Amino acid sequence: MKKTALPIRSEIKLMFSIGSSSGALHFSKIVADRKKRRFLINSIISFIDENDLDGVDVYWTWPYKNDRRSYIHFLQELKTLLAKLKNEKRRPEDYIISIIAPQNPSEFKGFNLVEIMESVNFINVLSYDYYYTTHKVGPRSPLYGGSEGNVDETMKNLSCKTENSRILNLGVAFYGARYLNTDMPFGNNSFWIPMSSETKGPFGVQWNEITPNEKSKEKWDNVSRTAYVYDDRKFVTFENERSIREKMKYAEDHNIGGISIWVIDEDDDENTLLNVVSSVDLCRGSSLLTYNCGE
Template identity: 35%
Template sequence: MATRSPEHRKAIVYDPLQAHGTTADNYQGFMSKKSNRVCLYFCCGFIMSTIFAFVSYSLVHGVFLTDETVDVPADRVVIPEKSCGKRVVAYHDLITNREITGSQLSKLTHLILLPVQVQPNGTLSFRSEGEERKFQIIVKRAEKVPDLKIMFSFTDSRKNHNHFSKIVEKRETKENLINSITSFIMTHHLDGVDVQWRWPETETDFFNFIDFCKDLQRKLQALAKSIKRMTPFTLSVMFPRQKPSINFNDILYYVDFITIETVYYDMWREQFPNETVHFCPLYSKKFGKGSLDYTMREYSCFTNQPNKLNILVEFIGRFWENVIEPQNSSKTIGLKVGPMNGKVDWMPWSKVIKWDMSTASWDDEAKMSYIWDAYQRKYMVFESERSLQEKIKYVLEKNIGGLAVWRIDHDDYNDTMLSVLTTAKQCLGNYSDDVNYTCN
């Protein structure tokens, strides 16, 4: 099966040219040829000197530069800056009608397309022919981006526990799924797979999950060897924001990275349904465990491998209507929502920016942005450029392996948020794999 890059290169052997000697009998012919060569070398030298002088003049005086702004075509590939090893991962849902561009792809290290459905017998399929065609178009475009890893994931539900549990607990269906994954990777010329089991619950679940990843990794290694692939296939998983109480460290032997779902801190919906709270705070004194810092501290201290972890972000905002005006007008964090006609919903960043950004405020504890519209009694908390920069800073300081974004189509058409996220790849200093937390 052919892959999108040569999996082995044939050695090209150059036989040395044989030098021919001269004798006294053809000395004059030899000298004549020598004179011709001298003339040829002089002419070539003069031409090259002229070209070099012109290029140097042009670079100094900006002959090749233009001030005009040109729109980048969708399939145009922008070569990414030198990477310092931080992952920038994007999950892209095939349900969206928004086209993914070459400019967006060039900002990533990993692209994960989803969902591919898992049938009860362990085989894989697309939800529709339209999504299959879309998948193929995106892969073809992504192949043009140097060093971009193209992967897929198989979930179309926030909770697929029962479905996945039944498949991996049986040897036959588990082997079917593993074989289907490797076949899918070869058919579509992919670089790996992201496994999402939402979520293992029991000790048996975790044992089966780890065993599945071990068998899948071995299968991918054997496949890479058989086709003489130059780089290993990538295997990743996603874990919930609440660290499992069961020892799952063995999975680190088999996966390249783990994305932690550091969004949807659901206290705003469960414990405090009538209060405006942040959905992805970096820190939180009030909610204790309900912060990104607490989650990543738990995982980093437990695994001792923060470089194998990603934090997950979303380019969205959450808003409330019928918010009760506070008695103290200076207190605009954690407002109450009226029990009648109260509404909570979310919107993508592309719609967030349609709010009056000049009225945005900053929660310095949570490192999140928010807007309180007292006149319309609306309240919105949102991931902003500033809050995203704080998370990137956190990733660098704590030696976290990277960041992942759920659905880059939520960004605006200027790729504002994705461009901020990409700065995590830039070389900003020397960062080790040390655990930069005080662990119990």
Template identity: 30%
Template sequence: MPTVSGEKQKLIKPPPPIPKKRIVGYYLGTEEKGIQKFQLGKLSHAVFAFVSMDSDGLLCFKDEKTEIKFLNLKSKSKNISTDLNTMISIGGQNNSEYFSQVVADPRKQTFVHFIIVRTEFDYFRTFIDSILNFLKTHQIDGVDIFWTWPKDSDKFKYSAFLKKLRETLKQSYIISIAAPPTGIENWEAGFDLDEILECVDFINVICMDYYGPWDNQWGNPAGPISPLYSGVGARENFNVDFTMQYYTSETKNSNKFNIVIPFYVRLWNNVKNAVQPENMEAFRNVELVKFGDGVRADGCPFIPRRSLEKERWKLSPASWDDKSKSSYIYDVDKETYLTFETDMSVHAKRNYVNQKGLGGYCIWSVDMDDSKNSLLNLLSSK
């Protein structure tokens, strides 16, 4: 339609909508109370962690209690009206010791006196068949491979395994993997990202635990669990942004990556002055204690928020570190240091995900939130 001046009116296109982000919730089943339908309704993917794998590549539950927790999650997932995908995760810190042999090159065979004995191919095929059988039997949507520590020597056999897994599951099931933070002892060396991205639907980057009260000298200093930016000393690159810059620049496919949001709280004792010369209050020196022949930090690395509520610990008011976009509480009298996610840190990470075009978030873990599901509500709010 012409304007008063006779010129054609220019149509102003609205900005494109921000794509809906994944909210992948790992569920550990550590709390006596099972997962709630309310929690499941906030997720795009509910991932049960973990289903165990034996040395032959066969899937199994750790015990009867673990199986009951899984069946409870599966049952409740069926009654969710949202587009929820239900998955299992295989591996984790305490069940990854067999991955290297199980995903070994299927072309290799061992001969003893001209008789073919059990081969690496058998493990490879058994593992894939066991995954497919589990998904079919339980009628769930996909599998997450949680092997965050493959060595450089595992690199090509891991991507070959994922390629064969995709060929077997076709597009009928979701495949995701977990990946480690980068710049720490070359943990990322075992991932052939170009090959892997062709096989998986998304990657959950476990960009957390940069600082923790560990059982060794690395328990010093105290600092944020998952700082968005910043760091101190030799750990200046121990942050989410450094990790994600690596993954996205390597692949040019940022939408396939989710960043972790840790729902737990971390505690140090014997915490002293701020780290010098940076003088950043969120990073503080820790007095280590003797432990066997070495030293360690004193504290608790993984505290569910519900546990703190029962013990009447308060997470407010909290201090805010603008450089790392992290919250913490330091009690100078008790020499205790708590670090955790808050409204401000979650908002900062939501903005980061949108600005960088990342695919979304993975929660570690849904059952570590407080009784009001405060972080889950915040993360899933529009």
């Protein structure tokens, strides 16, 4: 990847990610134990050094409440040893540390954001998959509206807590979800409906797997700013060019630092979605916090 990317964009930074969506218990046990924590950190340092990388993304979903202190210790020690590696290699730039953050405020029990910010460069916000915590049928990543959270609420919450929207990357997903045997979720004030005993799903569907027939029946919800298909009791929710364009404008208007994507290989061969993302230069944004944090 590095050999491919650097000749095209010499200033690009390459990082690797550790963790998984199901690794919370393993992370908790490791970072709580001083020896195991140091072994993990040394392994990260070695991998970065051996592969001449620029940093690491810590993908921990999610720290528990009793992980708060050990998570801070882990990030602080990681930053310290990366600074040591920088000096040893006479590297002009600092190594990069990023973490992920949840869309749902209830998942923040294991985060002390004030102290975390002292050790990390940016935060990738998983501002999608809102239905996972609802067990309801609805849009995968609503920009606004609804009763179960949305991108605007998530980004405002984190921007106000950190007092710095520039360190946040708004997450977009190049995939959607299918539900079978369900009523139409849109058309009421909340645009979420409970899953009935007959409903099946959600089944993940990549953008490049959405059929031409489904795209021909595509509709738009102006409240959530999302695309969907509802046909023969089948509901499909997904990002398209228009919905990502809306999110890019939102990021630009609110001085969000960047975009994180899950994942680019789920785009089509023409890079339809990626082209929309890359059409906006978020690096030119100011550091002004645009949210009214008192509301």
